[in-house]
Amino acid sequence: MDNKISGVLLSAGKSERMGEMKALLSLKDKLVIEKLIEEYLNAPIDELVVVVGFNGEKLESVIKSLFPTDKVRIIHNEDYEQGMFSSIVKGVGSATFDNILLGLVDNPLINSEIINKILKAFDFEHIVIPSYNKRGGHPVLFPKFIKDAILSSKYETLREVFDSFKDKIIYIDAPIEVTIDMDTKEDYEKILRYLEGGSI
Template sequence: MKIVGLLLAAGQSSRMGQPKQLLLWKNRPLVAHIAHEALNSQLDGLTVVIGAAGEHVQAALRDLPVTIVSNPAYAAGLSTSLAAGLRALPSDTTAAMILLVDQPLVTSRLINDLIAAYRAIPTALALVPMYQGQRGNPVIVGAPLFAELQTLQGDTGARTVFQRYTDQIIWYQTDDPAVITDTDTPEAWQALNP
């Protein structure tokens, strides 16, 4: 089973007012921090989708062994980055873990826990982490869903597709709030950096 990481880092960060990808977390740009966590996990490689502030984001990743995919349509929403990333994955990919650039608390240990849970039920179409009843990220999607996910439009993630297959998805209960902690606004960022 080949599970590849897909880090979506192309967004415009409109609510943040500056590129989230480049905010400093533990003395490195957020995109590089999350890439490090992914690379230190059991994922079979990492593809990063860039768009807004693309040159700067690419520079932040220059020393890391990642595949970079540019999404010129990033302004049309999350679905375009998801499609661009899925198209760029190696043809023998079994599943992709979709990582979001605004989740600084996601660790390689959490990533490995999600991978282990997904591997335990190889017939599942996807895995969605749950924290106290809330759906979280990163999610894992199996290759059978890639084509359908590439038909999404606008600022939509995988959730709408998952609604069609709820009984074939692993709803993974975790006690790690990292899966629901993101930083969309300056206030949310400040709360993580008191």
Template sequence: MPLQIAVLIMAAGASTRMKGIKQLMPWKDSNFLLETIKTVQKCHVLNITIVLGSNAELISNQCQLNDLDVHVITNTNWAEGLGNSIAHAVKVKLQQQETYDGILICLADQPLLSHEYLNKVINEFEKHPEKIIGTNYGKRVGVPALFPKIYFSELSKLKGDSGAKLFLNKQSESIISLQANKQIIDIDTNAEYEQLMAHTNKTKI
């Protein structure tokens, strides 16, 4: 029987370093958030949850999330940071008393992320279901990362803006780190967005 995996797509931040709402920035056929959802929907997962915070109602309405096969969690304390939003979402999932073998955490601002890479993470987890499967960032490990259920309680206690990074890097002996190369690029500023679009348009020529 395949392992039961839930996905949290983190989209709660205010994108203060960008002019505009990062989750809604145009990308491919729609925007960052919707394209991330499309990517995850191609993966072998049981449940997809979008974690919103800043501009939650606007994002939900513009992306028509209620019409998609996803769950939506809104963290009213999103300003306390990514760690707080992860903790809030995991608490909600635990309260729902649904059974998952693992939770895969992704970001909505990594537009180059592919479903092939996410399935690679999932396949590695199925071989080593007691391990955290993380993504190599050189000197550290980050998301996308897939956590087995023995870590759900600790995830529900995360705080601050570092997300799962500090937690991941304390668990080095329990992690298998995979290479995602340029897929780990995240977009935080308008300059980075313009570079992304320029490179994308250039490669289409």
């Protein structure tokens, strides 16, 4: 059994509601993409695939200058305008290993402690979804049969895939950070306040 894990981090969208690239916003002294990649690499995963799309060359050059390591691979999704699932398919299809930890640049507060908790709950047979107050969040971790389903062309969203395998989902209690999305300027300002010790 392949017990290695590929991280897949999606950062391909146009960030239209934000008005600028989420990945290149600053969180304290680091860029969002920098902080997230650091946190993923601080967890025991075997590689990290970052999917870029809109302004992909710019983002790739930033990532490569910050992380000159073979453990981080950058994949371009030319079809990013088709939506998030196209980036999921591209990232999952490019992953070296069968087990996938899938995260989003929209969740900038994810840290290695949260990732480790998700990894600890993984038995290589179930989907692990972190949740706070019964609300599911990211990143999610899944085994080979979900990877195969995503690549099968039968589905159009990740929710459809998970709905087909409801009996295979394990929810684990996680902190509020797993549910914090950053889609708008207001969201970004809230996150900055939170990092300064405020509440969400």
